[in-house]
């Protein structure tokens with residue numbers, strides 16, 4: 001077959017090896033991930049026939065409306081996801097932005113040849129009660145090592161939603177603690193909280209932004225506003241929702257207008273804080289994504305975030321930055337908010353996805369004085385920390401953040417060129433590192449492009465109403481960006 005070879009890879013890092021998956025030559029790159037040279041699509045449709053059969057099988061017990069295809073995770077490798085119909089897609093969506101080192105990275109596979117690691121995996125503790133002897137050291141050397149500057153405490157959790165959910169609770173507890181000072185809980189508080197009434201269950205709120213996505217659990221869902229289908233029929237808190245900036249692109253040609261947009265949104269934040277104060281539901285915290293992801297990859301300027309932090313400080317509200325999707329390096333810095341040069345550390349930073357387990361970093365102030373207030377069975381997972389430790393080593397050793405900036409520049413410049421070639425179809429390329437998106441002229445064209453790109457071997461994702469987003473792994477290189485751009489051009493020409 002014709003599609004494997006060497007010519008698109010940087011020579012110093014590559015050599016070719018026979019590999020018996022399909023008896024094809026695979027390209028070996030960097031710390032040994034074997035990859036096909038380019039995508040292969042064998043089936044006429046995706047899902048192909050085998051995926052369709054499996055969908056029917058799964059449909060007997062589960063809703064399958066969101067399933068795109070069934071993957072073969074034994075064969076998937078590096079930046080390429082293999083499906084059960086023999087299709088090999090260049091994956092620039094990576095399980096909704098959650099795969100840092102691609103598929104079957106040899107360094108991660110190796111970890112589970114170690115008996116000690118297997119024992120960590122199978123003896124999963126209730127970490128809040130019976131942590132293993134290595135847990136304090138692991139938290140210090142792995143998670144605190146990547147803590148956002150100024151945050152010296154960590155609460156580990158499972159997923160993004162439950163991280164936000166518990167972070168909200170920490171913020172409410174912090175807020176009430178400021179009011180209560182050193183006095184003990186009153187009998188009235190203890191009794192009223194049991195029937196969901198104030199003063200024990202106080203009327204506090206979290207301010208969020210239109211277009212935000214912070215999860216689907218009940219508290220987090222009240223701060224999610226990206227699609228009605230996430231929310232309809234589910235009761236929500238009456239919490240304030242401010243506008244998030246909607247910029248005009250290219251940014252450098254719309255500076256004054258975009259600055260006005262920042263001011264409009266920030267004005268709304270302050271007015272809503274005032275309004276909810278008078279309503280008797282003071283804003284205890286503000287939650288914000290550094291780049292709104294599900295809502296359409298909406299960016300806001302560093303100035304916006306710095307001013308938002310000032311508003312929070314002035315009004316005694318905590319600033320929670322949700323780095324569930326942006327955290328872990330794909331914006332070219334480990335945390336996206338590092339791009340903003342905030343005057344103070346954020347109060348809380350939540351994470352999940354690429355970091356394998358969920359949780360939040362915070363300062364001492366957000367540790368409840370009493371035990372057992374922020375708690376659940378697992379409180380994270382030491383098995384996932386084994387993976388995270390190795391992932392962080394590879395990121396450092398292979399300078400993957402530098403790579404993200406290099407590969408991201410190729411992809412971003414290429415998208416801007418495609419915009420110029422196809423101005424009736426594409427506009428508003430934006431983002432940082434490889435965390436990029438482009439707008440299409442309408443939703444129909446966007447959906448068509450995402451689907452046709454897949455049939456040309458590139459798995460992307462839609463976000464918002466009209467955007468295509470790119471969320472490759474950190475091992476996505478310049479030559480992968482060129483493949484994406486070539487295929488994208490081919491697809492655009494067909495419209």
Ligand code: PSZ
Nearest residue numbers: 096159160161213214215289322324325352
């Ligand atoms: O439709 C969904 O449920 C999706 S699609 C992408 C996500 C969820 N992202 C999860 C996410 C996120 O992007 C941000 C910024 N905050 C919180 C979450 C929730 O994380 P999980 O899904 O782990 O609960």
